[in-house]
Amino acid sequence: IAGITQAPTSQILAAGRRMTLRCTQDMRHNAMYWYRQDLGLGLRLIHYSNTAGTTGKGEVPDGYSVSRANTDDFPLTLASAVPSQTSVYFCASISEETYEQYFGPGTRLTVT
């Protein structure tokens, strides 16, 4: 793999169900991010991780949790999905040399 991969590509989920969105990078970047993108609102930061073993809250963290057990993986979990979490979710990492963020292809989630 090269760059950032996300899985699944898309998902329809019943409200109240638990869901984990997966994100993996192979660039050995320390910092990673989860964003959600909604029409008319741009990208908003959900959670971030500066390095393995640490996480922090972003702009819209409620209803989401993350973990960072190692450098490569940064899963995002919805403990009990609600319709307002219908969105496109992007995972990203940052190069500490160039400060460029690299984005995954996104997961389109629909909560019904």
Place this chain on the structure above:
Amino acid sequence: SQQGEEDPQALSIQEGENATMNCSYKTSINNLQWYRQNSGRGLVHLILIRSNEREKHSGRLRVTLDTSKKSSSLLITASRAADTASYFCATDANRGSTLGRLYFGRGTQLTVWP
């Protein structure tokens, strides 16, 4: 919020014309970045300009930054149909523990007609 705001929201031009998009922000920054997003895809980094820079070029892209006005512009010269995409500015005002945290605007949807 220190979120960047792009202007215009949508821009429609013919191939060969230049496209200019603007971004305004609210607080002081370390750098400002422009990203491109094709429909249904993730964002791709285009260019980064630091707070002590005023202008930067990359191929057909030209970015300016005016920190006194808290604004930036992205110019795409000699546009092509393949430039059709959404363009986002993102500001990095990182002061502290969050490395590289970016604040994105809502984007400009550029359509280039052949």
